[in-house]
Structure formats: structure tokens, C-alpha cells
Amino acid sequence: MERDLTAIEISGTAQLRAWEDDVLPPVESLGQGLWSVPVPMPQSSLRYVLVYLLELDDGVTLIDAGWDTEEAWAALNAGLAKAGYAISDVRSVLVTHIHPDHYGLAGRVREASGAWIALHPADAEILPQRYMQMDDLLTRMREHLLECGVPTDAMDTMRGASMPVRPFVQAVLPDVLLEDGDRPEVPGWDLTAIWTPGHSPGHLCFYDERRRVLMSGDHILPRITPNISFHPQQTSNPLSDFLDALEKVAGLEVDEVLPAHEYRFRNLAQRIVQLRGHHEARLDEIRKALRERPGSTAWEIAIEMTWSRPWSEIQFWMQRAALGETLAHLIVLESRGDVRRTSGVPQLWELTGR
Ligand SMILES: [Zn+2]
Numbered sequence: 001m002e003r004d005l006t007a008i009e010i011s012g013t014a015q016l017r018a019w020e021d022d023v024l025p026p027v028e029s030l031g032q033g034l035w036s037v038p039v040p041m042p043q044s045s046l047r048y049v050l051v052y053l054l055e056l057d058d059g060v061t062l063i064d065a066g067w068d069t070e071e072a073w074a075a076l077n078a079g080l081a082k083a084g085y086a087i088s089d090v091r092s093v094l095v096t097h098i099h100p101d102h103y104g105l106a107g108r109v110r111e112a113s114g115a116w117i118a119l120h121p122a123d124a125e126i127l128p129q130r131y132m133q134m135d136d137l138l139t140r141m142r143e144h145l146l147e148c149g150v151p152t153d154a155m156d157t158m159r160g161a162s163m164p165v166r167p168f169v170q171a172v173l174p175d176v177l178l179e180d181g182d183r184p185e186v187p188g189w190d191l192t193a194i195w196t197p198g199h200s201p202g203h204l205c206f207y208d209e210r211r212r213v214l215m216s217g218d219h220i221l222p223r224i225t226p227n228i229s230f231h232p233q234q235t236s237n238p239l240s241d242f243l244d245a246l247e248k249v250a251g252l253e254v255d256e257v258l259p260a261h262e263y264r265f266r267n268l269a270q271r272i273v274q275l276r277g278h279h280e281a282r283l284d285e286i287r288k289a290l291r292e293r294p295g296s297t298a299w300e301i302a303i304e305m306t307w308s309r310p311w312s313e314i315q316f317w318m319q320r321a322a323l324g325e326t327l328a329h330l331i332v333l334e335s336r337g338d339v340r341r342t343s344g345v346p347q348l349w350e351l352t353g354r
């Protein structure tokens, strides 16, 4: 994930202050029956996921759930209590995507309340392989990393780089699948699920047209760009999907964006311009690297790119994310006809010279 420091209007001022003070932001009523509940994440620079509570006549709906840890469970329960609810009042959990910080706690909420869990089918499909029978995915990950040119001595740590987060997810299946444009059954709300693949194949944003808010999950965040990686559980061109999915939400009538991390903000359209600009600059950087070193592997290009710290100081699981991001950009350039790759192992990339 990369920083973007260009100003947009931050409406979550208490959240921004808490971010700067390195403390958890408060549980907040946002009006219109909507609450923001920060749920802490272990071992993460993102610190917390923002769970949104939507009040109903007979309970509450959650957007996202948090990690499956006792600390997260306690924070979610405390947030519900502050809004005047108990965990048994939860009627449904709409999950933006499969990542542990969003999906991890959904199963425990369902157990405690009988709530139904909703997810997009593309994320539901990869769930068993990701969290239940992981051997096949590890094999495919190894082949994938070899193609990228990851050196053999880094292979074993890189291949299992996601395994440490596995305990933070209860691997349960969803009850309801939400497709693009579906209107989940949340009485009193005017919600539409918007399929926004890129960060994950089945990422969903939730738009309430009447309240003019967009719950953007990890698709659009105010400070950082979400990690868009190519890897064995992704679509064939995730960054292209992501850029298309930015356009998809750009025209919505939105007063405030409610992201799953960091803080609430306004100026959705401006933020989208910034995100597009960030990726175009990255594409230029890769073209430049290939001009200087034709025949590089994706791994070699990743090392050449600018990151928030020197490559040798980046943790191996973040190196894998950086590699995935580099590859996602290479695939966009390939689809535009700007670069091509050899078919061997590892694959070597070069400019087409168009
Ligand atoms: Zn995520």
C-alpha cells in the first residue's frame, strides 16, 4: 500500500485526530441510524477496521465484522452496547470482501445472533481454498512465485506469507450471495451492492442512495491506495478491474464516503482522480525500469520500484504484496500492448517498443 498525501476533505475529524495520536477512534453516531465502530486489528499498520451499524426496527445490520480475536469481539460488543444493542440483535452481516479483517468475525456473530452473512459469489468461491483446504493454494502459489523469479532461498517464507493471519478468520460459508446491483434485504435502508473487483475478486461497496453515503470497504480509502495484487486467487487482470470499478462508483451521488479503514471523507470524485493518477505514475515507473533493464523478472522489477521504505527493510509478506502489485501493473501494460513476457520459468518482461 502506498501513501497519497494530497488533500481531500476529511469529515471524520475525531478519527483523524485519533489516527495522529495513535489511539483507537471513538464509536460514533453518524446520524440517520448509522454508527461507526472501530474494531482493533492485531499486528497491522492499519490498526482497526471500521464496522458500520445500520439500525433497523428490530435490531441492527453490520457492514463488515472485524478479525476473529477476543479483543475485536469485545470492541464490537462494546460498540453495539453504545448504540443500544446487544450482539443477539444483529440480523445480518454484509461483508465487503473475504479478507480476515472484514470476514474473520462474521461466523462468531452468526453463532451468537442467528444473523445471515452476505458476500459476493466471487469471494465465496475462493473461500474454501483460502481458509479450509490450503494445500492446493500453497502449491499454486509456489509455481506462481517461480514464474515471477522469486529466488529459491526466499521461496518458503514467501509462499506461506499469509498463513500467520489464518487464525484470525473463522472459515464459515455465507448464507446469501450478493451480485452487482442486488438490493440486500435491510428494511428501512435503500442499499445497493456494487461489485468493485480489484482488491479482491468479489469486493462489494454498499451505496445508500437516500442517505447519500457510500460504504466503500477497502476499494476507496482516504490515505492509502488499496493493495491490488495479481496472485493465484485473483482475476486475470485485477488492476484493470479495479480502475474500471473506480469509474463505476465515480458518478454516484455521495456526500460522504465511509471506508473500512482510516477515516470518513468527502470528495469521492477527487479521491478517484488521485487513485488513477497514482496507478498511471506506477505504470510509467515500470515502463522506465524495463527500458533500463529489458528482460527483467517481475521480482527484479519489484525491487527496482519506489516503496515506502528500502526493499531490504520490507517484511517478507509485504514483499509478496509488493510483488503482486508490480505484477498487476505489468499485466495492465501487457493488456495495453506496451509490454510482453516470455513463456518460460521465470517469465522475463520487456517493452514491445510500440
Ligand atoms: Zn482487504
Ligand SMILES: [Zn+2]
Binding pocket: 049, 099, 101, 102, 218, 260, 261
Ligand atoms: Zn481491510
